Amino acid sequence: MHSGRIHPANRVTRQTLTALDRRHKMIKNSTSFIRRDALRRLGGFALALGAAGRSLAQGATAKPIRIISPYGAGLGPDGTMRLLAEKLSSQTGRQVVVDSRPGGNGLVAVNALKQAPADGHTLLFVSNAHLTINPHLFSSSAYKLGGVLEPVSTTYRAPFYVAVGSGSPYKSLSQMVAQAKANPGRLSYSVPYIGSPPHLGGALLEHLTGTQMIPIPYKDAQLMTAVATGEVDFTIATLGSLAPLVKGGKLRLLAIAQPIRSRAEPDVPTAAESGGPKDLVVQSWVGLVALKGTPADVLRRVSEEVRRALASPEIIERYAAAGYAPAGSTPAEFAQLIKQDDQFYAGLIKRIGMKTE
Structure with missing residues (x-):
């Protein structure tokens, strides 16, 4: 016969259910908050990515990349640079032009780079002659380019x-x-x-x-x-x-x-x-450098694009047909090569007693 009192066991069960119901509501509310917060954050992140993407796209279409070459148009090194520029253009969707500025043992091209802003839109195509040989042959400070240029990537060694x-x-x-x-x-x-x-x-x-x-x-x-x-x-x-x-x-x-x-x-x-x-x-080796002061993240991105282009079957095949083997590097690896080559040619020039002035 039902007395109207709640059995202790049932009281526990009802208390437990009440507690579980409250916990469920808390979890539901919390989950809804987390979901809303996550969506808000993801939405903001997506907007940020979209803005960055639009910014890069606008930059890509607004300004071409200019590569200054110290070689006469059509010569061996200049020819490889034009092949690479063509590949970079198709790869990135940006206009990449090669501007030949021969003369002055490379100084004409270096001076052209100095007149451009240090933003990565203007690069210089150089060889070990410009960076590690001329400084030991010529007394003029104009040939000391270590404090003027930033390594980007090698393009080939031969x-x-x-x-x-x-x-x-x-x-x-x-x-x-x-x-x-x-x-x-x-x-x-x-x-x-x-x-x-x-x-x-x-x-x-x-x-x-x-x-x-x-x-x-x-x-x-x-x-x-x-x-x-x-x-x-x-x-x-x-x-x-x-x-x-x-x-x-x-x-x-x-x-x-x-x-x-x-x-x-x-x-x-x-x-x-x-x-x-x-x-x-x-x-001999050749590579791309930028003006001192170019942001490190810009150097890194340009280097990555250059290395990706050099690793393409198209460039490997076309370089091989011209007698070259493409070889890209990170900015740090290029800097180390310059250091080693500089030491080698300093010793060689001293040993053979060569001076041009």
């Missing part, structure tokens, strides 16, 4: 080859060196300019073999033509510069100036294998 005309009597480096020893001051080699990497390569060969040979400067394509016609005895240059005349049967490669053979030309012996000095090691 060893040097010793090349002669197809009609040359020399079949090995040892034969050519023997002739140079027997006739001091008679053999000559073509160089782009006095103090250039090819000139340093020739001077190093003279130093290591105890010979005297004559470097003769030539402009642009005449440099290779002089070797092909026998006007000079040889040249030292990258495969990219030599490849057209090598493929055309006008030049022969005697040796590569590095300790191991190249995968690009596996049949070409090293200097030591060709009877020359094993320490004949000379290479």
Whole structure:
């Protein structure tokens, strides 16, 4: 018979249910708040991303990227830069133009960069000649570029080859060196300019073999033509510069100036294998730099785009056809390469006693 009193067990159950009901309402209210707060935050984040995306897009369409080149239009290094600029343009949707400013051992191009704002929209295409060789050859402070430029990325590295005309009597480096020893001051080699990497390569060969040979400067394509016609005895240059005349049967490669053979030309012996000095090691590299003061995040983003372009099958194939192997780097890696190369050429120039002024 029901007495109207609640049984203790039922009282506990009802209390528990009441508590659970209150907890459920709290959780429901809390969840609704969290959901609303999360949506509010995500909405704000999405708006921020949208604004950033619009800002980047507006910047991309508003201002092109200009790459200043110290090389004459159409020369080996300049040609690789134009291929890269074309790829960067299609990759980013931005206009990328190459502005050739040859002259003054690179200073004309450097001065053009100095006149642009340090915002990453203007870059400079340089080689180790500009950054790590000229400062040790020229006393002028204008060539000390360490405090002016910021590394972005390398674009390729290339060893040097010793090349002669197809009609040359020399079949090995040892034969050519023997002739140079027997006739001091008679053999000559073509160089782009006095103090250039090819000139340093020739001077190093003279130093290591105890010979005297004559470097003769030539402009642009005449440099290779002089070797092909026998006007000079040889040249030292990258495969990219030599490849057209090598493929055309006008030049022969005697040796590569590095300790191991190249995968690009596996049949070409090293200097030591060709009877020359094993320490004949000379290479060239080129890369992109920005003006000092360019924000670090801008340098990083540009470097990433450059490396992505260089890793594309299209660029790898087109560079290979021209005799180059693309090689990108982070700004920090590029800075380390500059430091190492600077030490190497400082020692080399001191050892061979070369000064241009």
